[in-house]
Amino acid sequence: MIEIEDFHEDILGKAMRGLSIGKNEMSNLVGVEKSEIDSILSGKVNERLIRLMAIVLKLDPEKLVYSARKLWTPTPLKIGGVKQFNMPFGTMFVNAYITWDRNSGKAWIIDTGSDAKQLLDFIDENNLEIDAIFLTHTHSDHIGCLNNLKKKLNNPPVHVHYLEPLTDCNLIREGFRYSCESLSLSVLHTYGHSVGGVTFSITGLECPIAFVGDAIFAGSMGGGWSLTKMHYALTGKKSCLCQTKLFFALDMVR
Numbered sequence: 001m002i003e004i005e006d007f008h009e010d011i012l013g014k015a016m017r018g019l020s021i022g023k024n025e026m027s028n029l030v031g032v033e034k035s036e037i038d039s040i041l042s043g044k045v046n047e048r049l050i051r052l053m054a055i056v057l058k059l060d061p062e063k064l065v066y067s068a069r070k071l072w073t074p075t076p077l078k079i080g081g082v083k084q085f086n087m088p089f090g091t092m093f094v095n096a097y098i099t100w101d102r103n104s105g106k107a108w109i110i111d112t113g114s115d116a117k118q119l120l121d122f123i124d125e126n127n128l129e130i131d132a133i134f135l136t137h138t139h140s141d142h143i144g145c146l147n148n149l150k151k152k153l154n155n156p157p158v159h160v161h162y163l164e165p166l167t168d169c170n171l172i173r174e175g176f177r178y179s180c181e182s183l184s185l186s187v188l189h190t191y192g193h194s195v196g197g198v199t200f201s202i203t204g205l206e207c208p209i210a211f212v213g214d215a216i217f218a219g220s221m222g223g224g225w226s227l228t229k230m231h232y233a234l235t236g237k238k239s240c241l242c243q244t245k246l247f248f249a250l251d252m253v254r
């Protein structure tokens with residue numbers, strides 16, 4: 001079981017940043033000392049204050065309190081042809097994934113995480129052949145061992161959004177499509193957490209799946225430079241992701 005990293009203090013902090021509401025302004029809006037806002041944002045649980053802050057931020061007060069009580073975890077999910085790798089990165093953990101066609105063993109890596117060995121061992125043990133690497137975005141925790149992987153895997157093509165170009169990568173944009181054996185992939189530009197953040201929507205397994213990177217966490221959106229832009233980017237894709245199982249970069253599968 002992978003622990004959730006998206007606590008009530010993270011959700012509140014991200015919402016305040018996205019709406020450009022500072023701690024002083026928040027303390028005025030809810031009528032408490034700034035130190036009380038500080039303590040909530042450091043993880044303290046004061047349900048009355050959490051509800052007040054949620055109302056200011058247009059969040060669901062009861063869901064936020066539920067998050068603060070740490071009563072919810074996503075249901076673990078197992079889908080044939082998808083493997084999650086949870087890797088340490090500094091004080092946090094990041095997920096990388098491999099998905100593959102179960103007849104041919106041809107596979108894609110979705111983000112690299114920080115530890116090439118975990119991925120290479122799994123590839124060897126399962127006789128997989130890496131057809132391509134896809135990057136949801138280029139924050140360092142998502143591409144930490146990219147160069148090492150490329151070297152060990154004979155330079156498979158690497159796909160990344162054109163707004164976050166890397167050397168020797170194929171630059172892609174929304175609507176890009178790619179297939180390998182039974183797997184088909186299409187790209188949604190789910191920017192906001194990062195300028196070239198994308199979601200890879202994949203069919204060909206037992207159900208439609210999507211790798212969202214840091215665009216969505218288990219409890220909220222990923223932190224971004226503009227909540228408005230991000231909300232727009234994500235809500236615009238809702239119909240594309242209907243009935244799709246989402247795989248997150250920093251939390252569990254839902």
Ligand SMILES: [Fe+2]
Binds near residue numbers: 137139193194214
């Ligand atoms: Fe990120």
